[in-house]
Amino acid sequence: MSISGPDILKKRILFVDDEMNVLNGLRRSLRARREEWQMLFVTSGEEALDCLREKPCQVVVSDMRMPGINGIELLERIQLEYPDTVRIVLSGYSDHEMILRTVGPAHQYLVKPCDPVRLTEVIRRALNLRHLLASDDLRAMVSSLDSLPSMPATYVELINELENEEASAESLAAIISRDVAMTAETLKLTNSAYFGLPSEVIDIRRAIAYLGFETIKSITLIAGIYGRQRPCKKTAATLEDLCRHSIGIGEMAKKIALHEGRDQTTAAQAGCAAALCHVGTLVLLANWPDKFLEAARLADNGIVSIYEAERMIFGSSHIELGAYLLGLWGFADPVVEAVAYHHEPGKSGYSEINLLTYVYIAQILPRIIKQAAKGEALDMDSHLDMDYITRIGAADKLDSWCGIVSRLTENE
Secondary structure: OOOOHHHHEEEEEEEEEOOOOHHHHHHOHHHHOOEEEEEEEEOHHHHHHHHHHHHOOOOOEEEOOOOOOOOHHHHHHHHHOOOOOOEEEOOOOOOOHHHHOOOOOOOOEEEEEOOOOHHHHHHHHHHHHHHHHHHHHHHHHHHHHOOOOOOHHOOOOHHHHHHHHOOOOOHHHHOOOOOHHHHHHHHHHHOHHOOOOOOOOOOHHHHHHHOOOHHHHHHHHHHOOOOOOOOOOOOOOOOOOHHHHHHHHHHHHHHHHHHOOHHHHHHHHHHHHHHHOHHHHHHHHOOOOOHHHHHHHHHHHHOOHHHHHHHHHHOHHHHHHHHHHHOOOOOHHHHHHHHHOOOHHHHHOOOOOOOOHHHHHHHHHHHHHHHHHHHOOOOOOOOOOOHHHHOOOHHHHHHHHHHHHHHHEEEE
C-alpha cells in the first residue's frame, strides 16, 4: 500500500471492524471527509497492525469483539508500539467487564450506531488536540498514559472503604474528591458513551451513584487505573499538596460561579475545571520527578513562573499537558478551554465572564490574599491579567470575589 500525492499531507484514520457492512457504512457516512483525511478500512487486528507498520496513523477507531486479535488486544499493542496514536473504541459490545478493560488502552468509547457527525467531531477534536503539545516526545508520553498518579494513602483508604459494608456514595465521594487523579478518572469513565447518560456528570457523588459500588471496585481492581503509577518519595509531599490545592480552588471556583448567579450545573462545571486544571502537573510528577523539581526550583527563585519554567525544561507545561489529556478523554470543551488558559486567560479571546474566569480567579486570588495576610500590599495589578479582567468587564467584581476567597481561605 503505497502513498503518494496529496494523501501524504492528509491525516491517516484507521477503522477496524470484522463486519464489512459496518466498514462500508462508515465509508459512506464519512465520504465528505475524504479531502482532509486518508481513511483506511480493515477487517482484522492483524491487518490493522500491518497498516501501522507501513505508516503510523494519527487515529485508530476499532470494534472490540473480533476474531484473532480483539479490539482490546489491538489497542494495547498500539498503546505500546505507537503511543502517539489516538485510540477510540466504536462498538456495540455490552459486556461490562470487557468495557472496563478499555479504560486503559482506549482514550474514548463510542457506542454503535454512532452518529457520523458525533464520530467526526471526536476525531477532529483528537487531531486538533495534538497541536497543543509542541514536543513529540511529550505528546507520545501523554497519549500512552492509561492512569494518573494517586496518593498511596488515598488508594488504600478507597479500597478499605469499598470493603466496608456500611460504605455509601457519600463516603466514597469524600475519599475520591480529595484526589485529583481519582476525580479525573472517575468522571472520565462515567461520562463515556458506554453508560449513555442523558447529560454530563460532573459531581463525584452522582458519578458513584450512576456507576455503583461494584463498578468502582472493578475500576480499582480490574483496570487498576488508580494504583498503577506511584509517585516517588521525593515528590510525594508535592503531590499531596497539589491535590489539596486543586480541590480547594475547585470549591472556590464553584462558590464564585454561584455568587455570580450561575446555575448549579455551571457552578459544578467550574469547580470540576478548577480541580482538574493541574492534571498536567501530575503527569510531570509521575514521569519526570527530577526535571519537575528543577522547574519548581526555578519558579521558587522568582526568575520565571512555574509554567514558564516547565516550558524551558520540558518544551511544554502542565497547561498544555492537562488540556490535551482532558480533551483526549472527552471532557466538555469549556472544561478543556478553562484548563488550557487557566494561567493565561488573555490568550483565550473571550470578552465576557465565563467558566475560565471562575477558574482563573479561584487559583490567583488566594495567592494574593495570603500575601496580604503576611503584611504585603494587596497588589492586584502585578498578579492578575488586568487587561483580561477589564476586557470581560469584571474589574468592579474583584472586591466581592476577594471576600469569597478570603472566607474560604480562613477555613483552610
